[in-house]
Amino acid sequence: MQKSIQVLSSLSADIDTIFEFYDLAIEHQKKVSPKQWQGFDRELVKQEIAEGRQYKILVDGAAAAIFAVTYSDPQIWLGKDHEKAVYIHRIVTHPAFRGYGFVNIIVGWAKAYSKERPLDYIRMDTWADNEKLLSYYTSCGFEHVGEIKIAADSGLPKHYEGIKLNLFEIGLRSKD
Numbered sequence: 001m002q003k004s005i006q007v008l009s010s011l012s013a014d015i016d017t018i019f020e021f022y023d024l025a026i027e028h029q030k031k032v033s034p035k036q037w038q039g040f041d042r043e044l045v046k047q048e049i050a051e052g053r054q055y056k057i058l059v060d061g062a063a064a065a066i067f068a069v070t071y072s073d074p075q076i077w078l079g080k081d082h083e084k085a086v087y088i089h090r091i092v093t094h095p096a097f098r099g100y101g102f103v104n105i106i107v108g109w110a111k112a113y114s115k116e117r118p119l120d121y122i123r124m125d126t127w128a129d130n131e132k133l134l135s136y137y138t139s140c141g142f143e144h145v146g147e148i149k150i151a152a153d154s155g156l157p158k159h160y161e162g163i164k165l166n167l168f169e170i171g172l173r174s175k176d
Contacts, residue, residue, distance in 0.1 A: 003059050005100075007109040010054040010066065018045055018054065021066050021092040028095070035127055035163070040090075055109075057102055064097035066090070067106055075154045076125055076165060085121035085169070086110050103140045107170065114172050121169045128164035142168035 010018060022040055029036040048054040048068050057065040068089045074081040088110070093102055110122040126133045128147050138144055145167050152161045 004061070005064075005105060006058045007105065008056055008058060009052050010049050010056045012046070012049055014054075014056060014063075015042070015045060015049070017056075017063050018066055021063075021094060022090070024095060025092040033127070033130070035129075057105060059097060059100065063094065064100065065093040065102040067092070069110075073123070075150070075156050076148060077123065077167070078148065083121060084119045085123050086113065086117075086119055088122065088124040091124075101140075103137065107140055107142075110170075111172065120173050121171060123167070123169045125165040125167050128166045130166075134166055137166075137168045141170050143170065145169050 019040075019042070022037065026036050026039070045054060045068075053070060054068050055066065056063055057067075070087045070089065071085070072081055073085075073087040077085075077087070088106060091103065091106065093100070107122060110119075113119070114122075122142075124137065124142065125148075126137065134144060147164055147166055149164050150156060150161065154161070
């Protein structure tokens with residue numbers, strides 16, 4: 001039977017679920033990587049929800065994944081901040097829903113969203129030493145467009161300090 005999959009804006013009532021997902025992600029990161037997220041500020045997430053930038057993916061009504069977006073990412077995408085893009089961050093899949101291909105679902109959502117809000121790119125980043133994610137993101141249609149080392153004083157969350165990131169994008173407009 002076909003599963004019902006929806007991408008919806010997160011609500012204030014979802015905040016505990018969002019932080020439960022972050023805790024699950026950190027627990028998983030500790031098992032598979034020497035790097036882990038350092039947790040997130042609850043006020044930041046509340047602000048993202050209020051601004052309509054925090055999303056959830058439901059499978060048959062159950063929370064299966066979450067992600068956040070922004071429309072500006074100057075500390076990571078140096079010199080490209082003027083370009084019209086959606087930047088996808090903090091994708092977390094609940095362990096019970098791994099394998100559903102949520103990045104492809106998010107890409108489909110972003111492409112549809114770009115018809116409402118003119119965008120030229122879908123962008124994301126991940127730790128540069130994560131070859132598995134590099135391969136997965138490129139299989140989802142992203143082009144690997146470079147690597148950047150983040151300065152310790154970037155203003156980004158602590159887990160970004162001094163690390164290298166792979167940068168990925170999907171161009172949405174034809175280059176005539």
